[in-house]
Amino acid sequence: MRKTRRVVVTGLGVVAPNGIGKDAFWQNLIAGKSAVDWITAFDPTPFPCRIAAEVKNFRPEEFMSRRQAKEIWRFSQFAVASARMALEDAKFEITPANAHQVAACFGTCVSGVEKTEESHIAFLNNGYPAVPANSCTEYSTHAPVSYVSIEFGIKGPTMTLASGCSTGLDVIKWGCDQIRDGNVSAVIAGSTEAPLAPFCFAAFCAIQVLSKRNQTPTKASRPYDFHRDGMVLGEGGGAVVLESLDSAQDRGAPIYAEVLGYGIASEAVHLRKVDLSGSALVHAIRQALGDAQLTPSDIDYINSHGNSLPDYDLCETNAFKAAFGQQAYSIPISSIKSMIGQPIAASGTFQAIASALTIRHGIIPPTINYETPDPDCDLDYVPNRARVSRVRHAMTNAHSLGGTHSVLVLGKPEN
Known part of the structure; x- marks a missing residue:
């Protein structure tokens, strides 16, 4: 941007x-x-x-x-x-x-x-x-x-x-x-x-x-x-x-958040199959962080795509690990689709709104129905209960059929 x-x-x-x-x-x-x-x-x-x-x-x-x-x-x-x-x-x-x-x-x-x-x-x-x-x-x-x-x-x-x-x-x-x-x-x-x-x-x-x-x-x-x-x-x-x-x-308008950065990349693999390495999402994350002039350690929360499809969730998890390294294990990640389903085009806007409200209220929505951990998806998904946390920078990612990945970074407004 x-x-x-x-x-x-x-x-x-x-x-x-x-x-x-x-x-x-x-x-x-x-x-x-x-x-x-x-x-x-x-x-x-x-x-x-x-x-x-x-x-x-x-x-x-x-x-x-x-x-x-x-x-x-x-x-x-x-x-x-x-x-x-x-x-x-x-x-x-x-x-x-x-x-x-x-x-x-x-x-x-x-x-x-x-x-x-x-x-x-x-x-x-x-x-x-x-x-x-x-x-x-x-x-x-x-x-x-x-x-x-x-x-x-x-x-x-x-x-x-x-x-x-x-x-x-x-x-x-x-x-x-x-x-x-x-x-x-x-x-x-x-x-x-x-x-x-x-x-x-x-x-x-x-x-x-x-x-x-x-x-x-x-x-x-x-x-x-x-x-x-x-x-x-x-x-x-x-x-x-x-x-x-x-x-x-x-x-004198109330400000929820500042739009800091954006990234987009494509897998170029298949219309339905997913590149499990998450390399395209990694590229989009790095692009968004660079655009926002932030480092991986600056991200306090990820509002993830998390649509409950086995390969999509694994792709995301692998990408978070590759993009954030060891830091990925300490970043709270949650999916509101666990509660509102997958409304296709509308999902990204809902995620951005949830991220802006998370920044304002200092509360992270949970990923509900997380009952049996997947050893391949082993990050902090904020299971089942909301969490109070100071969030200065929130990242939101979305993944489309066809392999498009978009990433948005929002920041807490300055006083």
């Missing part, structure tokens, strides 16, 4: 399986409460996996007009709702005077798969007259950021990213670059996903990456545990307000 302007996080918005709003999200994280349950979005009985982390009790009309709530598809609803909460949290008002100085970037990977599937079935059964007129615009991956810009009057650059599970970190990088280049003074950066539809779910079942612990849903996602058997799909949306430090100070 270019360092011409310092960038800080001033607002957080969350629509997550474990809570709507940053406070509910955070309280349930530090309580170690799982949001995984039997699927209600559709009948899961034909599938080998019947559990997921759904967003429940979400009322879109609380964040937009009733007309919009009826027309806008679920993944875009998550985006608008989380953006509104982030802006309100930051006390940031977008006006005609500053609209061109605000940008927006949202990411999503499966976009409007739920309604697209319904529209496709209607088309197959009854031809094109049965397809809803809004299908052409609503299914688009660019719909969420478009709705955000329209809803809040954002007239600066808008961008959509889709880089798998790394998306939620990559949107923050894009936003930081916009601010550091002097293009804008603030960015709404977020990601959203609503993948809980039969066809999409069937595709994940087909590649055999989902846990089959249907009888004990809250125990299903168990990163780094010896008996982990796959990930749990999740959904939701998150957003952060990024500002130049000067802008935030001029407004």
Whole structure:
């Protein structure tokens, strides 16, 4: 990242399986409460996996007009709702005077798969007259950021990213670059996903990456545990307000964290298979630390990808050991996916928000369901209970299908 302007996080918005709003999200994280349950979005009985982390009790009309709530598809609803909460949290008002100085970037990977599937079935059964007129615009991956810009009057650059599970970190990088280049003074950066539809779910079942612990849903996602058997799909949306430090100070805005560094690298091995050496993640970690002008000993906490897939968790562990050396054994590492599942594009933003709250409150969320240690995954995963700890620098990493690794470093704001 270019360092011409310092960038800080001033607002957080969350629509997550474990809570709507940053406070509910955070309280349930530090309580170690799982949001995984039997699927209600559709009948899961034909599938080998019947559990997921759904967003429940979400009322879109609380964040937009009733007309919009009826027309806008679920993944875009998550985006608008989380953006509104982030802006309100930051006390940031977008006006005609500053609209061109605000940008927006949202990411999503499966976009409007739920309604697209319904529209496709209607088309197959009854031809094109049965397809809803809004299908052409609503299914688009660019719909969420478009709705955000329209809803809040954002007239600066808008961008959509889709880089798998790394998306939620990559949107923050894009936003930081916009601010550091002097293009804008603030960015709404977020990601959203609503993948809980039969066809999409069937595709994940087909590649055999989902846990089959249907009888004990809250125990299903168990990163780094010896008996982990796959990930749990999740959904939701998150957003952060990024500002130049000067802008935030001029407004007297509350600052959660400063964005210090970012790294990205690819394995270039296989779309699904993982390079267990973790060499790409090692490169991304070193790049992020160099960008932040920090050393391995400066990292106080890692909010890890930790998706409960055996090879992914092992890849991460090996990379942490290679990047941090003996220091890896003394850095607390935890995975919030043990509680909220894997919401694909939204996961990185949720992790970044959790990291910012960890820095603010000095509490590290646990990795729940860590019951039987894996001798190959032998680091400190903060098992089962939150931990009070002073965190000055937090690292967050994400790993996408296809072998992309993204790493973000946040720092405690200076007084």
